[in-house]
Amino acid sequence: MALIKPRSRRGGGRPTIADVARKAGVGAITVSRALREPERVSQDLRRQIQAAVDELGYVPDPNARALASARAEVFGVLVPSLTNNVFAEVVRGIYDSLSDSPFRIQLGNTHYSGLEEERLLQVFGSQRPAALIVAGIDQTPSSRKLLENAGCPVVQVMETGPDPIDMMVGFSHLDGGRTATEHLIEVGYRRIGFIGARMDPRSQRRLAGYRAAMEKAGLFDPRLVTTTPVPSSVSLGRDLFRDALAKMPTLDGVFCNNDDIALGVLFECHRAAIGVPNTIGIVGFNDLDMMQVAFPSITSVRTHRYEIGRRAVAMALAAIAGDRPRERIVDLGFELQRRESTAR
Amino acid sequence: MALIKPRSRRGGGRPTIADVARKAGVGAITVSRALREPERVSQDLRRQIQAAVDELGYVPDPNARALASARAEVFGVLVPSLTNNVFAEVVRGIYDSLSDSPFRIQLGNTHYSGLEEERLLQVFGSQRPAALIVAGIDQTPSSRKLLENAGCPVVQVMETGPDPIDMMVGFSHLDGGRTATEHLIEVGYRRIGFIGARMDPRSQRRLAGYRAAMEKAGLFDPRLVTTTPVPSSVSLGRDLFRDALAKMPTLDGVFCNNDDIALGVLFECHRAAIGVPNTIGIVGFNDLDMMQVAFPSITSVRTHRYEIGRRAVAMALAAIAGDRPRERIVDLGFELQRRESTAR
DNA sequence: CCGACGAATGGTAGCGCTACCAAGAAGGGC
DNA sequence: GCCCTTCTTGGTAGCGCTACCATTCGTCGG
Structure with missing residues (x-):
């Protein structure tokens, strides 16, 4: 025996x-x-x-649980950047919405790279996550396939578009860019530049909105556009604005890709004693807290990052629970905040 | 059969x-x-x-692997905030250092709460992570116990202190606060205020450094200190500065808890037509990119957040590989960046 | 030529949990 | 009283992988 x-x-x-x-x-x-x-x-x-x-x-072993049930209590979250405040807010919304649930979060940083996104989706998928939340709508074809076959709810966030993989929460960056530019035109600016860093797909669409508004008003001139693929920062905003002015000294307004760039422009105006809003009007994008505090305060397009994160989780949880939301595409919109930097 | x-x-x-x-x-x-x-x-x-x-x-199933080997290829990372740029940078350093390794990252947000930290450590520990990286050195006794018994390398980041749980990477916030304040004194400011939001333990120690420098110079006055537990923001910086001035109109300098607060102070000075650096000197903390772009540019204490993340991972990986670093405490220091906001 | 030894490969038995089915107990309708 | 359903509880058999041995084979010193 x-x-x-x-x-x-x-x-x-x-x-x-x-x-x-x-x-x-x-x-x-x-x-x-x-x-x-x-x-x-x-x-x-x-x-x-x-x-x-x-x-x-006793604390249950999540690995054993995942193995036995073929389903990990994990939300996979893919964002292009961790330091960009915009994504940090989305991620915060996701975390806060999930903190009372049994779900853990696995965060991946794609560094704005489609290839890196594919690699991470492969890794994430191997865990059989409960849901996947990915930023943007410009997945590569093979990323799309991975997401379609992930066997779990998928939410694309930050942007809305015509062809969701599964669900979507965001807003139209094109409309945002157009609205910002129309505002500048309406207030009386004419030689309005576009200044953009990073120029990821969302920035491209904001640029497209700018262009649409400018062309409609008969004001478009390619020399008004100053962009770079370099990651965005306040100091880059300053540098790009200098470039734009050198190229086009008659500039009387700028629509900035984001608020960091706008802040760099504002500081450069101070330094060069360029009057804001009289000589130059400035509009930012995202409406970070500091826009309203800046002197002069800066007009910006307010977006709802935190809420996007929360909604994405709410939709994913509903889908997991079996009652998939009726609306697969949720447009949370944006609001133009008019402030001193365009008040003339 | x-x-x-x-x-x-x-x-x-x-x-x-x-x-x-x-x-x-x-x-x-x-x-x-x-x-x-x-x-x-x-x-x-x-x-x-x-x-x-x-x-x-074929892609290996990490859950099965973790179950069989009693070890998950996961780094648990606990930070108090996801939107605070400081921690975002640390986390970015961690991600970048781990992106070529098989290790995944599980991020937890403690919201500056010791209880929440305990809860998350419980959850994280149940997975048998390969390493744990936690922000700060002020863990509750039971969090400390959880970390000591985690059976994996533990790195405390952002701060150094006398009694590491296992390993530590950071710098002395007290010294940072003292250095900033000494600089203001040296340049000739006398009625130097301290403005601080959130007031987590690290901020407390910066305040202690401020106080030490002020007392040594015979300049300390409790009415010079303006703090709040409210989370930090640029607008809060403006508000606190207004409070500070109301309380103490003879203020001629401020050491701010962090750069957001400093920026709020700068903008309020612009708005109230208070001369910087002549009437008021400003010093920030962390040295975000925008400090050097601001007009006037803002003196700040540069800290090495990204590098802290990288070092933490390097030390943890070494410990996992079996050759535990000789130095358990790594002090990455800080550097005072002198700029226009204190140039008089 | 033999035993020792290391390198390469495989078999077995779980890791801790849950899906699936079975079975007993407790009503409920005829 | 009997059959059928519903509610509770439990046993068994894995989930996909790796730790721990066992085995085989070649090599090498004596």
Whole structure:
């Protein structure tokens, strides 16, 4: 008769579900159920099991759980940048909405690269996540395929477009760019430049909106556009504005790609003693808190980043729970905040 | 004779290691080894296995791997805020350093709450992460215990202190605060205020540094200190500065808790036509890019957030590989950047 | 030529949990 | 009283992978 010696615990002796079951005098599966679907276990056992859990300090092993159920309690989140305040806000919305749920978050940084996005989707997919949230709508064809076959809800965020992979929450960057530019035109600016850094697809669409508005007013001139693929920063805003002015000294307004750029422009105006809003009008994009504090305060297009994160999670959770939202595309819009920098 | 019908694949038919093994004509364990320790498998088999992997599109299941090896390829990262640029930079350093490794990252947001930190450590610990990186040195006693018993390398980041749980990368916030304040004194300011928002432990220590410098110079006056637990923002900087001036109209300098606050102060000076640096000197903390672009440019204490993230990962990876760094505490220091806002 | 030893490969037995099915107990309608 | 459903509980058999041995084969010193 062989004496079966259990292998010494690889895991370092943490209590398992079997320990809890023994202590509570029930089957392991009942413990499992008590933890996941308490309403299916009688009051009595539930209490007994909870007592055993507390006493042993039992915490379920998410890896074992994921393996057994072929589903990890993980939301995969892919963003192009971690330091860009815009995505940080979206991610914060996601975290806050998920903090009371059992879901963990796995964050990936694509660095604005389609290839990197593909690689990360491969990695994320291998875990069988509960949902995937990805920034933007410009996935490569193979990324799209990976997302379609992920076997979980997918939410594209930050932008809306015509052809969602699954669900979408965002707004139209083209409309945002157009609205900002129309405002400048309406207030009386004529030689309005576009200044943009990074120029990711969303920035491209803001530029397209700018261009549409300018052309409609018969004001477009390609020399008014100053862009660079270099990552955005306040100092880059200053530099690009200098370039734009050198190229086009008659400039009387700028629509900036984002608020950092706008702030750089404002500071350069101060330094060069260029009057804002009289000589130059400035419009930013995103409406960070500092826009309203700046002197003069800066007109900007307010976007709802945090809310986008929250909605994305809400939609994903609904889809997981089985009642997929009726509207697959949610447009959260934007609002132009008119301030001193264009008040003339 | 019973016909053993394999259960229909729960996982939706993705190829497993057994499929690869069959196709390559080897044992499953050899495939496992070829993937994890290629040098222990002969050239021939390695090639065969790689071909099978490619053909089937096999991707290892990290959950199964974690369960079998009692170790997940995950770095747990705990920060108090996701939108604060300071932590975003640290996290970016961590991501960039880990992007070529097999390690995934699980990020947790403690919202500056010790309780939340404990809860997250509990959750993170249950996965048996490969390493844990936590911000700050002020863990609660039970968080400390959780970290000590985590069974993996632990790196405390952002700050150095006397009693590391395991390893530490950061700098002395007290010294930073003192250096900033000494600079203001040296340049000739006398009624120097401290303006601080959030007032987390690191801010407290910057304040302590400020106080030490002021007391040493015989300049300290409690009415010079204006703080709030409210989260930091540029607009809050403006508001606090107004409060400070109302309380103490003879103020001639301010050391700000961080750069956002400093920017708010600068804008308010512009708006109220208070001369900088002549009437008021301003010093910030962290030296964000915009400090050098501001007009006037703002003196600030440069800290090495990105590098802190990188070093933390490097130390953790070394510890995982078995050669624990000799120095458990790495002080990356800081540098005072003298600029126009204190140039008088 | 033999035993020792290391390198390469494989088999077995789980890791901790849950899906699936079975079974007993408790009503409920005829 | 009997059958049928519903509610609770439990047993069994994996999920896909790796730790731990065992085995085979070649090499090398004596």
